[in-house]
Amino acid sequence: MSEHGEPGRRRRHRVAVLVRHGLLPIELGIVHRMFGRARAQQPGGDGGGHGGGPAGEYLYEVVTCALRPGPVRTDADFTIEVRHGTEALAEADTVVIPAAHEPDPPMTSGELGPELAAALARIRPGARIASICTGAFVLAAAGLLDGRRATTHWAEAGRFRSLYPRVRLDPDVLYTDEDGVLTSAGVASGIDLCLHMIRADHGSAVAAAVARRTVVPPHREGGQAQFIRHPVPQPRAAGTGRARAWALERLERPLTLRELAAREAMSVRTFTRRFRDETGLSPLQWLLQQRLERARHLLEESDLPVDRVAERSGFGTAASLRQHLHAALGVSPSAYRATFRGTRADRRG
Incomplete structure (x- = not known):
């Protein structure tokens, strides 16, 4: 049980982390850190007033559980003592399953084994379940x-x-989310996954506040491709970071590859190749991703009409924004706004 909160406060969202022998301690720490630091934001202040509770109130309660209470081996030179058994799964709103680096039937035979199957059967219907x-x-x-x-x-x-x-x-990709079942890529992508869930629950302002306190970006660029090792003939002194920073300050403008390449004094061809090496995306894919993120933020955090959101995020017209948002998320701007602003408005009420 988290020590945060005060008597009389309404029930917080419960997150249970199911750990197994061979646990990577960093993955357990990620879940506790990200959810455990999420607080409701000050209305009208830095955070837009989202969070579903009085400003400063902790929004989640995080517990660690194991198939059996007691010591759980990690992949480091220490064990952790887990007080909770699988009964914690029955009370959880979200269940997170980190990796385990000891012989693991799901990774070797594709089967759960009776003990793990019984544990998962305790998860209540409707609970969100995620893996790292x-x-x-x-x-x-x-x-x-x-x-x-x-x-x-x-x-x-x-x-x-x-x-x-x-x-x-x-x-x-760094994570997926389909119908309340979520997965993430290697280790640190658990940060991206937790921020995504916090953002879905309480909005981008709360997630951004957690990211700032943890000193990580609220949304990482690119996917796993940027972390797969490729042979590089020789070190490259020049990168594309300045061009990306310059573009982020001008997303509402039409931006061309030639302009971006010029910021780094590169040819378009060289710039495009190095940009993909660094981000896992082409420059135009990256620009689209950033514009979608800005549009989502504006739809969540402002009352601007959809056409103004389209202008400020660089899509130009409401029709263009609708087309790109539907292609990326399967919803219209108005439906997205109704889901994210309406849900949290109900919680605050």
């Missing part, structure tokens, strides 16, 4: 990912495909 790194093998072995898009660490993509062919594996 190769924790996705557990969700797949349980059949929770059949027919769904999912991801895991890129180095385990081949094994995952062979064991779970019914899952639509996408090894190029």
Whole structure:
């Protein structure tokens, strides 16, 4: 039970982290850090007033549980003492399953095993369930990912495909979210996943505040492609960071590849190649991603009409914004705004 909060406060969202022998301590720490630092924001201040409670109130309660209470081995030179058993899963609103680096039936045989299957059966209907790194093998072995898009660490993509062919594996993304079942890529992408869930629950202002306190970006660029090692003939002194920073200050303007390349004194061809090496995306894909993020932020945090949101995010027209948002998220701007602003307005009420 988290020590945060005060008597008499309404029930917080409960997050249970199910750990197994061979746990990576960093993955457990990520969940506790990200959810454990999420607070309701000051209305009208830095944060837009979202969060579903009085300003400063902690929004989540995080507990660690194991198949059996007691010591759990990690992949480091220490164990952790876990007080809670699988009964914590029955009370959770969100269940997170990190990776485990000891022999693991879901990764070797594709089967859960009776003890783990019994534990997952305790998760209540309607609870959100997520995995970090190769924790996705557990969700797949349980059949929770059949027919769904999912991801895991890129180095385990081949094994995952062979064991779970019914899952639509996408090894190029940092996380996936389909119908309350979420997966993330290797280790640190757990940060991206937790921020995504916080953002979905309480808006971009709350997630951004958690990111600032943790000194991480609220939304990372690109996918796993940027972390896969490729041979590089020689070190490159020049990068594309200045061009990206320059573009972020001018997203509302039409921006061309030639302009971006000129910021780094590169040819368009060289700039495009180095940009993809650094971000995993082409410059135009990256610009679209950033414009979508700005549009989502404005739809959540402002009352601007859709056509003004389109102008400020660089889409130009409401029709263009509708087209791109629907292609990316499957919803219209008005539907997106109603979902994210309306849900949190209800919570605040």
